[in-house]
Amino acid sequence: MTDRKKTYEELRSARWMAPDDFRSFGHRSRIMQMGYAPEDWEGRPVIAILNTWSDIQPCHAHFKDRVEWVKRGILQEGGLPIELPTLSLSENFVKPTTMLYRNMLAMETEELLRSHPVDGAVLMGGCDKTTPGLVMGAVSMGLPFIFLPAGPMLRGNYAGQVLGSGTDSFKYWDERRAGTITKEEWQGVEGGIARSYGHCMTMGTASTMTAIAEALGLTLPGASSIPAADSNHQRMAAACGRRAVEMVWEDLTPDRILTEAAVTNAVTVAMATGCSTNAIIHLIAMARRAGIPLELDDLDRIGRATPVIANVRPTGKGYLMEDFFYAGGLRALMKNLAEKLDTSALTVSGRTLGEGIETAKVFNDDVIRPLDNPVYHEGSLAVLRGNLAPDGAVIKPAACAPEYRVHAGPALVADSYDELKAIINDEDHPMTPDTVLVLRNAGPQGGPGMPEWGMIPMPKALLKKGYRDMVRMSDARMSGTSYGACILHVAPEAYVGGPLALLRNGDIVELDVPNRTLNMRVSDQEIAARRAAWQPPEPRYGRGYGVMFSKHIMQANEGCDFDFLLTEAGPKVPEPAIN
Template sequence: MTHRKTPDRLRSARWFAPDDLRSFGHRSRMMQLGYAEEDFRDKPIIGILNTWSELNTCHSHFKERVQDVKRGVSQAGGFPVEMPSLSVDESFTKPTSMLYRNMLAMETEETIRSHPLDGVVLMGGCDKTTPGLVMGALSAGVPMIYLPAGPMLRGNYAGKILGSGSDAWKYWDERRAGNITDAEWLGVQGGIARSAGTCMTMGTASTMTAIADAMGLTLPGASSIPAVDANHQRMSAACGRRAVEMVWEDLTPDRIVTEAACRNAAIVAMATGCSTNAVVHLIAMARRAGINLTLDDLDLLGRVTPLIANVRPSGKDYLMEDFFYAGGLRALMKQLEDRLDLTAMTVTGKTLGENLMGAEVYNDDVIRPLSNPVYHEGSLAVLRGNLCPNGAVMKPAACDPRYHVHQGPALVFDSYPEMKKAIDDENLDVTPDHVLVLRNAGPLGGPGFPEWGMLPIPKALIKQGHRDMLRISDARMSGTSYGACILHVSPESYIGGPLALLRTGDIVRLDLPNRRLDMLVDEAELVRRRDAWKAPEPHFQRGYGWMFSRHVTQADQGCDFDFLETSFGRAAGEPDIY
């Protein structure tokens, strides 16, 4: 039986309990805020790390939801304190919010470590907020529970259901081809995102909240609840209540994020049709917990895990709202029960198996049985070859199957502006067999690993009716994207990876069944090109970007800062002398 923590063993007691001058100062400043000692003494103090901002569209409801969390904390006898956190919104941050994921992780870790918090509720959802918050909280080590923002409502225009991101790409191609009017384009613009919440496709946001859910870090099934559903308000209050109990139980994240939990999360991700970004974030989160999850581990799971969530963009018909009505993530995990480690501990204090009891599928076209998958393998494949010796990723189910085995000449671009200008040239010398290549777009080259990997189809081909072709980059792509895109080529071209040696006209060969990606160039010629290669000028001369450039790891390693991984050393606690 687990012994419950007593008030004198609360972490916050180190700030408020001693009869000394320093603690006198802490208590007096709490009284300055209008609180009496009975408000905060001998109670778990729960930090609510809120990534709300007026420019984070996905989290626009968090200003209200934090009140629900506070209510739940107070109901359970805790003391809630809201701590604003870096928002890293996906919609407006340039060059990419990925540049700041690690900044959020650092802020989260240090905010928790330096303040009198006994436990935390992490409020996130937009793509990088889930891994950033979880990575930081894992390193800080206090009891934590994750509150996912939830997907927005289905988009709608002229009676057609729209999926955020996915339909933006589709209609943009049609606009470039001259197939839709200005009025139709504006109608799509106004109808594609129409409520608070994250993208309602199985993009990076829903992928990462599902991963947190499968990892045992959320209340069961919380990741599926639409942002504006009343169930979301009730779930938020329940997160507050549960956070207090986790403190008394001393249920720390190291007991939850185990090797089994990471494997469960990877299997569930594959079955959902997850974003390719899941690879980078899952590896980084696992490493913060001291677990060496690798690309090869993920590829192996991808080969044997069928895709059963019929949700765009890997699925064809449905969106996250439909997924919720069909039973949500609990129902999907119930389908996978024989493949999961049901003994894994979760934030509920119960095992995953206990949490899945009673889960049902209510629409087996949205959440398919294993006997009738959307795609026979999982969502992701990891490639290797002389173009990507350390790996690259692809989403087979989201592209035209004819590109699973393909050979064609490369058309290489050294920058996004160069590529953007060329693909709108109707006289560009390009065929559907060409392989579009963008380089200098990785973690260091972007800078920050931007979502440039879904290279647009050249206008000349769009007008001929083509909607897919093989594309390769060391960039990422939005989880709402689709198509024959190979991403995360590692090592990246900016540091002299093999992609830097590829030239327009070189033949590139993809063999997806055998997980190979190669350029058919003589080794002696590659040696000559490598000798002639010159490193580009650094992007940053100072500040956070300078630090990022010197310490970020490559895509296959999770793009965390090397000095924040567990192998680097033990984190400091609060100095006792204070």
């Protein structure tokens, strides 16, 4: 039996259900209309299950089943489950990008929890933006909650080759465009690369963000590593339901879990996994919702001191998330990383992080490396600054060819994705491997929504000459499953007049990853003259959500949150009046 710090009368749901007045009569009569009896709610906490399932969300296709396991767990522990559907944010199908709607999901999550008679929540997510969106909203609301990760899909397979979602898609697409594989072979890859429900099984954004949720202390120990199709996932779902009820009685609210130590742990674990570049934006946003002013320089500092020890694609060379689970999963990685973590941080389990990893073991030390035998000597991501990115840009050094970590070459600039496509599809374009291919006006406002256009495909003109990497730069994002010498998140973005807007064809771009610099070889006087001549582009939206987005979205280095949703934006929203 959990140690109760609350009585039934102190629960939020009791404000709706318990009083002997006309308003509560209305609540009770309407819940009885649905077949419930007083025994279902009297003396019980109400647990919201925020479910991001939809008919067009392949990563969450199993959530229609898993929600029943969550309900079972809630009922077992004496709670009343209510399922509340939310935006599914299907990464593959939502256009122009799910990033445009991450904050909408965060707002929906916060307001669903505030407006309903609920005492705690289970958040069901996993596909890229669902994890940060759900967490951001739930943190702002402040009720006890636990996060249920969707889990990675099973390994892909084609013709005896193990395939990783995203990563191998990009690789084989380059070969298809280069003419080295046939249409039939390409269709074989297409049919074999995603063969079960669950999110990407590479260390892309989805696996990165669920690992971060676990490192923050927001999941049950080991939950983020379980493959979606494994029966352990069903048991974990039921356990989430039981634990959510206990957390309500214990009054275990997110402010006790999301501390500065927890955020530092999450950054450290992310770097050690070879995380997605998207992690930077989402980590900053989640931390700031908890009132912790995480900065780009904090991420770079921690990254410099944290080796990559998860040998999982795309940073690693051979393995996928299923292998990672069999090798011991995130608990084992954190056990290897323990000397760099604050193991006293509290988690949703009611125990410390250290207690949660105490019995963890590594079963394959090539998949989960020791600190003295890393995949890469320092963290997955590096933050660059200079006259092209005064507020920062991001690169994934371990995933690009070593010869491009220090590079200087002439810029070839595209002002839109259509212009970029014309360049990359021109087999006779006179570019060289030294060229720095640039896409701009694809940031938070310019995209709009900062789409994943930063994984700029290799141009055909270089592919046919045998090249498979080059320096590419944009104010966009890229898929966490991507790889290559891609400079991303250039801030401020070009659309709002950042220096990227002033770059011209032929200007020399200088990249120096070891020294964390990104510059254009253009004098300050010339830059000032170009700025004076620059004209802002036309607004992307004239009505609706897009107008609100454009007016309030912050830059990539600030987490791309809405300015009015930050902790410091205003006083805490009061509890709703129910009379």
